Amino acid sequence: MYKVSEEAVRQRMNTKVLYNGGFAICDLPIAVSSHCPYCKEKVVFKCHDWTGDPSKSISSNSECASCQEKPVFISVGFFQTGNIWFGRDLYIYPGLEQKRALVSDIETSMPENLIRAYKAAIDTYNVGLWNPAVVAARRVLEGITKTSLPKEEQNQSLYKQIETLSKHIDLELPIKQIGHSLRTAGNLGAHFDLEKEADIEIASIMFDLLDYLIEYIYAIPNRVKILEERITKEERDASQQ
Ligand SMILES: [Zn+2]
Numbered sequence: 001m002y003k004v005s006e007e008a009v010r011q012r013m014n015t016k017v018l019y020n021g022g023f024a025i026c027d028l029p030i031a032v033s034s035h036c037p038y039c040k041e042k043v044v045f046k047c048h049d050w051t052g053d054p055s056k057s058i059s060s061n062s063e064c065a066s067c068q069e070k071p072v073f074i075s076v077g078f079f080q081t082g083n084i085w086f087g088r089d090l091y092i093y094p095g096l097e098q099k100r101a102l103v104s105d106i107e108t109s110m111p112e113n114l115i116r117a118y119k120a121a122i123d124t125y126n127v128g129l130w131n132p133a134v135v136a137a138r139r140v141l142e143g144i145t146k147t148s149l150p151k152e153e154q155n156q157s158l159y160k161q162i163e164t165l166s167k168h169i170d171l172e173l174p175i176k177q178i179g180h181s182l183r184t185a186g187n188l189g190a191h192f193d194l195e196k197e198a199d200i201e202i203a204s205i206m207f208d209l210l211d212y213l214i215e216y217i218y219a220i221p222n223r224v225k226i227l228e229e230r231i232t233k234e235e236r237d238a239s240q241q
Contacts, residue, residue, distance in 0.1 A: 002095035024054045026085040037094045039067035054078040054085040099126045114143045178209045
């Protein structure tokens with residue numbers, strides 16, 4: 001479940017809901033602007049067929065106009081003013097994207113001020129401030145390139161900084177290191193030797209590294225492509241307005 005902010009509610013209506021053998025009149029949202037938990041598109045959900053018990057919770061069916069999946073909206077915390085019930089909080093189920101966490105094991109290798117900027121960016125993302133979040137992510141990128149370049153190259157444009165990055169840090173090295181670590185760790189389980197056995201720590205680090213390698217080679221190029229397609233679409237849409 002994910003809490004929907006009040007600003008996302010585009011339209012409300014007094015709606016009759018079966019209650020105590022009669023009806024309760026409830027002030028309920030009938031149009032809610034939200035990212036779809038299934039396809040992540042931003043759509044306006046029409047909420048209809050509200051059913052439940054206003055002293056507990058009332059839920060509504062809805063359908064995503066983009067992917068036709070059916071998330072549920074749940075209104076809770078009802079209180080009565082006159083003869084109308086008002087819900088305090090609105091939730092969408094299933095929940096939207098889980099909160100993001102910092103990449104682990106960076107404390108000793110990432111500069112302190114860069115960790116602070118990175119933490120600030122994650123916090124902005126986790127409260128759903130998308131425009132400030134993308135700006136903060138770009139700032140972290142600037143921090144990464146700057147702290148990796150010698151002083152005389154730090155004042156170039158971000159484009160140039162990215163282009164010269166590979167001259168100063170060996171971008172190939174981490175991938176080679178992952179490959180060799182996986183190769184040698186894999187030998188531990190391959191030969192019967194009571195002195196050299198794998199355990200859960202070795203196996204879980206190994207599978208983490210395997211994930212990174214697969215992500216780097218297979219998943220990242222696809223994600224970059226998806227992001228570039230979205231940027232092109234946003235620019236095209238903006239130029240047509
Ligand atoms: Zn959808």
